[in-house]
Amino acid sequence: MNSPNNSRRRTGKILAVATAVSFVLAACSSTPQSPEGAAEVRSKLTRLQSDPNLGTRAPLALQEAETAVRLAEQPVARDAALGAHRVYMADRKVEIAVAQAGTRYSEDQRAKLADERDRARLDARTLEADKARADAGAARAGAADAARMASADADAARASAAAAASAAAQQADDLQRQIDALQAKVTDRGLVLTLGDVLFTSGRADLKVGAASNLDRLVAFLNQNPNRNVEIEGHTDSVGADDYNQALSQRRADSVKSFLVQQGISGARLSASGMGEHRPVAANESASGRQQNRRVEIIIGNPPDVVTSN
Amino acid sequence: MNQTIRATPSRRPFIAAGLMASLTLIAACASAPPAPVSAMDAARVAITNAEKAEANRYAGAELGEARKKLAMADSAVRQESMVRAEQLAQQSRVQAELASARTAAAKAAEVNKELERGADALTEEMQRAGEST
Numbered sequence: 001m002n003s004p005n006n007s008r009r010r011t012g013k014i015l016a017v018a019t020a021v022s023f024v025l026a027a028c029s030s031t032p033q034s035p036e037g038a039a040e041v042r043s044k045l046t047r048l049q050s051d052p053n054l055g056t057r058a059p060l061a062l063q064e065a066e067t068a069v070r071l072a073e074q075p076v077a078r079d080a081a082l083g084a085h086r087v088y089m090a091d092r093k094v095e096i097a098v099a100q101a102g103t104r105y106s107e108d109q110r111a112k113l114a115d116e117r118d119r120a121r122l123d124a125r126t127l128e129a130d131k132a133r134a135d136a137g138a139a140r141a142g143a144a145d146a147a148r149m150a151s152a153d154a155d156a157a158r159a160s161a162a163a164a165a166s167a168a169a170q171q172a173d174d175l176q177r178q179i180d181a182l183q184a185k186v187t188d189r190g191l192v193l194t195l196g197d198v199l200f201t202s203g204r205a206d207l208k209v210g211a212a213s214n215l216d217r218l219v220a221f222l223n224q225n226p227n228r229n230v231e232i233e234g235h236t237d238s239v240g241a242d243d244y245n246q247a248l249s250q251r252r253a254d255s256v257k258s259f260l261v262q263q264g265i266s267g268a269r270l271s272a273s274g275m276g277e278h279r280p281v282a283a284n285e286s287a288s289g290r291q292q293n294r295r296v297e298i299i300i301g302n303p304p305d306v307v308t309s310n
Numbered sequence: 311m312n313q314t315i316r317a318t319p320s321r322r323p324f325i326a327a328g329l330m331a332s333l334t335l336i337a338a339c340a341s342a343p344p345a346p347v348s349a350m351d352a353a354r355v356a357i358t359n360a361e362k363a364e365a366n367r368y369a370g371a372e373l374g375e376a377r378k379k380l381a382m383a384d385s386a387v388r389q390e391s392m393v394r395a396e397q398l399a400q401q402s403r404v405q406a407e408l409a410s411a412r413t414a415a416a417k418a419a420e421v422n423k424e425l426e427r428g429a430d431a432l433t434e435e436m437q438r439a440g441e442s443t
Contacts, residue, residue: 061411
């Protein structure tokens with residue numbers, strides 16, 4: 001009778017020790033530790049943030065990357081797949097921010113390149129004018145001083161008129177290029193820019209990252225054209241109640257407006273309104289149609305005395 | 311309730327069996343979560359957008375990986391591991407967005423290179439014109 005009792009007690013002790021050991025092991029393994037790869041993503045993000053050319057050029061994408069990296073750094077207990085997933089997402093978001101900042105950088109460089117080209121063109125004109133003057137001088141070597149000077153002046157005048165015309169054409173070119181970059185449609189109301197493309201999740205009003213590069217370009221455009229005002233119209237799909245969609249579309253428009261204000265555009269130039277679900281651009285029956293209907297339209301007004309070329 | 315408990319003993323096994331059956335049903339429902347439809351749709355849309363932006367030409371590897379992740383998400387759905395499927399769909403989407411972003415960056419750089427070349431040509435032409443005088 002005694003021996004089975006004893007052995008049961010021994011088993012109990014062994015069990016207790018085993019439990020204690022496993023607790024200790026569990027405690028060790030659960031000390032907060034970021035998933036593998038999180039540190040690399042963090043340092044990649046830091047490098048981008050401190051890059052003098054890229055660090056400030058994609059604010060929205062950077063913000064999303066920051067959020068994703070912070071999530072990836074959270075220790076995950078026992079779910080290694082979740083940790084790896086978060087690291088993957090964070091890494092790609094950082095890369096997206098890098099690419100968007102690079103795009104913006106190229107676009108900003110382009111303005112500088114255009115200036116350089118203008119200068120080169122102007123130099124060419126000056127050279128031509130000089131040459132013309134020299135030719136005129138040689139041809140009329142024997143003629144009276146007065147006549148020679150008059151012809152030189154005429155040449156110079158012609159040259160400067162040509163330079164002015166080319167500058168005006170250049171300006172029109174620049175505007176056209178900016179409009180092309182915005183991918184805006186020219187209508188009688190002004191330029192209409194549709195921020196479609198997965199900008200909003202159903203039922204949400206906060207901007208998604210795809211919006212950033214378009215909005216960054218819009219900010220650049222508005223900075224270059226300070227005499228243009230902007231109407232922002234929010235639209236929704238037909239999912240949900242009418243009132244709700246009305247309010248949601250207003251919030252979407254407001255969300256774009258507050259982004260623009262954040263980027264330094266004066267609030268006085270911006271008006272935001274919600275149109276609800278009443279102006280769909282695609283059928284609400286399909287997911288992709290609804291996605292196109294969840295959008296914000298930005299109408300960039302014509303400046304008070306616009307000179308339309310072409 | 312009281313009446314059920316006071317039921318004749320012969321009925322109790324039936325009640326127990328009924329309870330077991332309903333529990334099993336509930337458990338079955340809980341273990342088959344719905345497929346991550348909206349995440350998969352979003353991934354598909356992101357891939358289509360990247361294709362429209364000519365990511366094939368400028369960011370082929372990224373676009374390829376996005377497609378691969380979407381295929382993996384599809385097969386995870388077939389194996390009913392929905393959590394994994396959702397993760398893969400999200401990865402596919404973010405990868406497709408990266409393909410688009412890199413495509414835009416490559417195009418912008420290309421335009422600049424073209425402009426630079428134009429400016430260089432102009433300068434060169436100018437110098438030649440200067441020399442010929």
